[in-house]
Amino acid sequence: MDYDLLIKGGRVVDGSGLPGYQADVGVKDGRIAEIGRLQGTAARTIDAAGLVVAPGFIDHHTHLDAQLLWDPYGTSEPMHGVTSVVMGNCGLTLAPAKAADRDNIVKSFVRVEAIPRIALEVGVPWRWHTYEEYLDALDGQVGINVGGLVGHIAVRQYVMGEESVERTATPDEVARMQQLVREALEGGALGLSTNRNERHMREDGKPVASRLASDDELYALCDVLAELNCGVVETVVGLTKLEHLAWYDQLARRSGRPVLWQSVQHRWAAPNLWREQLDGIAPTFRDGYRAFGLASTVPLLRRWTMKNAQVFDEFPTWKTMMFLPELVRKQAFQDPETREKLRAEMNGMPKASFHRRWDLVQIVHVARPENEIYRGKSVAEMAAMRGQDPIDALLLLSVEEDLETIFASANTGGDPEVVGQILQSPYVLPGVSDAGAHVQFGVEFGYSTTFLGLWVREREIMPLEQAIHKLTFQVASIFGIEDRGLVRPGYAADFAIFDPNTVRALDAEWTQDYPADTRRLIQRSEGMHYTIVNGRVICEDGRLSGDLPGQVMRGSAYRARAAAAV
Ligand SMILES: [Zn+2]
Numbered sequence: 001m002d003y004d005l006l007i008k009g010g011r012v013v014d015g016s017g018l019p020g021y022q023a024d025v026g027v028k029d030g031r032i033a034e035i036g037r038l039q040g041t042a043a044r045t046i047d048a049a050g051l052v053v054a055p056g057f058i059d060h061h062t063h064l065d066a067q068l069l070w071d072p073y074g075t076s077e078p079m080h081g082v083t084s085v086v087m088g089n090c091g092l093t094l095a096p097a098k099a100a101d102r103d104n105i106v107k108s109f110v111r112v113e114a115i116p117r118i119a120l121e122v123g124v125p126w127r128w129h130t131y132e133e134y135l136d137a138l139d140g141q142v143g144i145n146v147g148g149l150v151g152h153i154a155v156r157q158y159v160m161g162e163e164s165v166e167r168t169a170t171p172d173e174v175a176r177m178q179q180l181v182r183e184a185l186e187g188g189a190l191g192l193s194t195n196r197n198e199r200h201m202r203e204d205g206k207p208v209a210s211r212l213a214s215d216d217e218l219y220a221l222c223d224v225l226a227e228l229n230c231g232v233v234e235t236v237v238g239l240t241k242l243e244h245l246a247w248y249d250q251l252a253r254r255s256g257r258p259v260l261w262q263s264v265q266h267r268w269a270a271p272n273l274w275r276e277q278l279d280g281i282a283p284t285f286r287d288g289y290r291a292f293g294l295a296s297t298v299p300l301l302r303r304w305t306m307k308n309a310q311v312f313d314e315f316p317t318w319k320t321m322m323f324l325p326e327l328v329r330k331q332a333f334q335d336p337e338t339r340e341k342l343r344a345e346m347n348g349m350p351k352a353s354f355h356r357r358w359d360l361v362q363i364v365h366v367a368r369p370e371n372e373i374y375r376g377k378s379v380a381e382m383a384a385m386r387g388q389d390p391i392d393a394l395l396l397l398s399v400e401e402d403l404e405t406i407f408a409s410a411n412t413g414g415d416p417e418v419v420g421q422i423l424q425s426p427y428v429l430p431g432v433s434d435a436g437a438h439v440q441f442g443v444e445f446g447y448s449t450t451f452l453g454l455w456v457r458e459r460e461i462m463p464l465e466q467a468i469h470k471l472t473f474q475v476a477s478i479f480g481i482e483d484r485g486l487v488r489p490g491y492a493a494d495f496a497i498f499d500p501n502t503v504r505a506l507d508a509e510w511t512q513d514y515p516a517d518t519r520r521l522i523q524r525s526e527g528m529h530y531t532i533v534n535g536r537v538i539c540e541d542g543r544l545s546g547d548l549p550g551q552v553m554r555g556s557a558y559r560a561r562a563a564a565a566v
Pocket of ligand 1: 090
């Protein structure tokens with residue numbers, strides 16, 4: 001047998017950005033063996049006539065750190081052509097961790113990434129201590145390839161314990177954190193992530209640990225990346241304003257490493273900010289340093305109730321309400337004076353995140369039959385029907401329904417003209433799936449299929465070749481993943497094979513596949529025919545194969561250490 005797998009007659013769009021071409025692709029031992037008009041025999045042949053054969057997509061922004069421990073595919077990633085994922089973003093990782101750190105790490109994941117606590121308690125078998133051991137725990141257990149950043153929150157927790165959420169670090173503590181980052185990079189991490197989002201707190205209301213870090217602490221940790229010449233620096237703040245761009249610029253210059261920041265979005269609350277951000281970061285690139293803004297291809301639609309809403313966290317009284325026991329909270333919402341206070345607070349603060357456009361907040365589910373008339377309406381429409389002010393209407397309807405009413409809103413990504421321009425910028429890295437996070441609020445698994453269907457086919461914002469490049473080789477290059485992201489001989493045989501005329505993401509669906517029967521949202525697609533990892537088909541027309549060919553992707557410091565040991 002010449003090949004293990006032969007992909008016949010497809011149009012190869014190889015990830016480089018060059019024009020696609022008709023060719024067969026032969027795979028042997030998990031690698032691309034040959035490309036061209038191939039005649040050899042194969043254990044399996046796939047007819048790809050009419051389909052595009054692209055490198056598998058690399059989803060660089062996930063929070064699958066926990067989910068991959070019980071779901072080896074990070075479902076629904078393979079349904080969208082994703083063959084590799086990066087986890088450990090936004091400062092959050094499950095390693096390094098001593099036994100005493102575990103619950104504090106869980107506290108951050110539960111609140112920041114909105115993963116149900118019970119799923120983490122039941123689903124995470126803490127078999128590791130170091131970052132390297134955590135990666136080892138995934139080896140041979142995954143259906144997709146996985147790499148990870150080491151999270152500043154875990155590193156700080158490890159060195160400082162509970163004081164990590166209370167104070168700045170001493171020079172000695174910073175030195176110990178540097179050592180942990182060094183060990184993580186040499187253990188395979190693809191970089192470092194940190195979190196300065198002033199809205200990101202633990203389940204107990206305390207700030208996540210990395211928010212207490214000084215600039216000097218973070219710079220010191222980035223110095224380790226510079227020293228090892230390895231890894232990216234990934235950051236998150238609440239809203240990237242112009243002063244943050246100077247900070248990204250500093251991180252990029254000081255470390256010489258690619259910096260990733262969140263995010264470049266169209267925002268109803270600040271409609272011109274995206275242009276100012278892209279203009280503001282251009283000098284960094286012109287000087288030869290890299291600080292890519294992350295951009296989403298889909299509006300960040302969030303589903304929430306007044307049981308669990310985080311959309312109002314920027315307003316202190318609203319946030320306080322959300323931490324009250326539900327009974328007390330309902331009583332508060334029924335009190336006209338409290339509602340007046342909530343209204344005055346929201347209307348009195350400058351617009352930051354929530355847009356206060358009640359016409360853009362939809363009612364997607366009602367609990368009581370008599371309220372069916374409101375389903376599909378906006379809060380503004382519902383308020384008009386009830387003859388109430390929108391905030392009163394939102395809170396009173398929720399109370400009537402025992403806080404079960406489900407609303408949906410998107411603060412970002414609402415203007416397609418602007419999103420199209422953002423996705424075209426060379427300073428932008430598309431794709432913030434956040435897979436594994438906010439599992440009951442929304443899904444963006446389909447960032448890749450939406451990119452190809454909505455933005456490339458329907459709105460024609462760029463050629464297919466360029467979009468594939470952004471989903472594959474661009475990501476691999478930035479993250480130092482050396483053998484993926486291109487269809488070239490010698491590269492890993494990861495493919496997304498799809499119909500460019502039909503590919504698209506479908507609507508989110510509920511499922512109950514998390515540990516302890518927890519509910520969450522998944523997303524399927526159309527037109528994605530085969531997802532292939534290391535030469536083996538893991539997903540065919542939306543059906544998972546059960547095969548686990550995924551590998552752990554370890555960074556260059558690991559490879560350097562391994563080479564030196566030989
Ligand atoms: Zn994130």
